[in-house]
Amino acid sequence: MRILYHLWLSPHCRKVRVVLSEKKLEFGLQTENTWQRRPEFLALNPAGEVPVLLEPDGTSVSDSQTICEYLEEVAPYPPILPTDPVQRAEARRITAWFDMKFSSEVSENLIGEKIMKRFLKTDAPNSALIRAGKKNIHYHLEYIGWLSERRNWLAGDELSIADISAAAHLSSIDYLDDVPWEEHPPAKEWYMRIKSRPSFRAILADHLPGEPPPKHYANLDF
Amino acid sequence: MRILYHLWLSPHCRKVRVVLSEKKLEFGLQTENTWQRRPEFLALNPAGEVPVLLEPDGTSVSDSQTICEYLEEVAPYPPILPTDPVQRAEARRITAWFDMKFSSEVSENLIGEKIMKRFLKTDAPNSALIRAGKKNIHYHLEYIGWLSERRNWLAGDELSIADISAAAHLSSIDYLDDVPWEEHPPAKEWYMRIKSRPSFRAILADHLPGEPPPKHYANLDF
Numbered sequence: 193m194r195i196l197y198h199l200w201l202s203p204h205c206r207k208v209r210v211v212l213s214e215k216k217l218e219f220g221l222q223t224e225n226t227w228q229r230r231p232e233f234l235a236l237n238p239a240g241e242v243p244v245l246l247e248p249d250g251t252s253v254s255d256s257q258t259i260c261e262y263l264e265e266v267a268p269y270p271p272i273l274p275t276d277p278v279q280r281a282e283a284r285r286i287t288a289w290f291d292m293k294f295s296s297e298v299s300e301n302l303i304g305e306k307i308m309k310r311f312l313k314t315d316a317p318n319s320a321l322i323r324a325g326k327k328n329i330h331y332h333l334e335y336i337g338w339l340s341e342r343r344n345w346l347a348g349d350e351l352s353i354a355d356i357s358a359a360a361h362l363s364s365i366d367y368l369d370d371v372p373w374e375e376h377p378p379a380k381e382w383y384m385r386i387k388s389r390p391s392f393r394a395i396l397a398d399h400l401p402g403e404p405p406p407k408h409y410a411n412l413d414f
Numbered sequence: 415m416r417i418l419y420h421l422w423l424s425p426h427c428r429k430v431r432v433v434l435s436e437k438k439l440e441f442g443l444q445t446e447n448t449w450q451r452r453p454e455f456l457a458l459n460p461a462g463e464v465p466v467l468l469e470p471d472g473t474s475v476s477d478s479q480t481i482c483e484y485l486e487e488v489a490p491y492p493p494i495l496p497t498d499p500v501q502r503a504e505a506r507r508i509t510a511w512f513d514m515k516f517s518s519e520v521s522e523n524l525i526g527e528k529i530m531k532r533f534l535k536t537d538a539p540n541s542a543l544i545r546a547g548k549k550n551i552h553y554h555l556e557y558i559g560w561l562s563e564r565r566n567w568l569a570g571d572e573l574s575i576a577d578i579s580a581a582a583h584l585s586s587i588d589y590l591d592d593v594p595w596e597e598h599p600p601a602k603e604w605y606m607r608i609k610s611r612p613s614f615r616a617i618l619a620d621h622l623p624g625e626p627p628p629k630h631y632a633n634l635d636f
Contacts, residue, residue: 258506277487284480
């Protein structure tokens, strides 16, 4: 069976989990405490980061977007990218927006400061960074709303990796109860739609010991 | 004609310039001072970042890896990715390594501090970050050497986007004379090979006003 090395609230890992589920590919989850820098794990991915997908034949694939492109090539149905090159580029552009821009402006500030620092018992969370993350998220929710009011899904008519990446990030922030959904109804409507997909169920069942999610987290009608 | 909106020493822009040249696609360069946040440019790429590729029909494509994947789809020859999915994943993994890991550990510390801050006349360069960039580069040059001694090119037998991305970053750092080539002969041998390709010529002719490159920068036998 495929094994996905991951960390529970990592948006990049959640993105791959949802893609695997959309494609109905069975996989097992293996938590990897990347900060321990296990030699066996570094042999799979010298960058020392999750997610890493380990195939039954021993092939390992690293980097979340690389894993998703690989899965699209070896298991094309249902697709997570459109067929037209310009539309594929649009889906990849929005995916990169969330994987890089949203990640550095929101996810790293909130998940990095609130969860990882507590977990790693390093220095205290930086409240200025947490404030920045909470401020920055509004602009991204506006962008999601703007896109989803003009298109059925973020990159076009069909659900794509762009929606999955955006929802993966937002689901992790929502676990921390830091998404101001009520101020952004169009983004909330879009999230309700993706949240109700079967591929999202496992994500909504996540439960970090000592850090329970808010009540609305797994609620499909939140 | 295609137009590439770019900044001169941006590794991500150089990566796209080399890919366009490898594929023998004609294009014009348009410098975009992204910090001015021109509304016409933000309409092309709401992220406000370069590179942005503008096609003759008005289609715009943003984000360096998205542009490269798009070019591979619309102009497949010569390819910048292998055909086998596992080998494609390896090329994309190494590309992501340089576009993200090398970028944040080396390029942003050196180009960001030494060039962008002077150019933008914001605060003084942070010497701790510059020291960190100069320290971190050794590990990456070792990795390039390790890969290129085991394979013909970084991701396998053929030149790929992995080599182009790595060389794009190193060429920008080399413009600042901050690559300790003499301490890393295998990496230097690899760079000599990619530097001598016709697709690299335009990069080597770059000349930033008031910031000339070191003598060896354009020398194929440095």
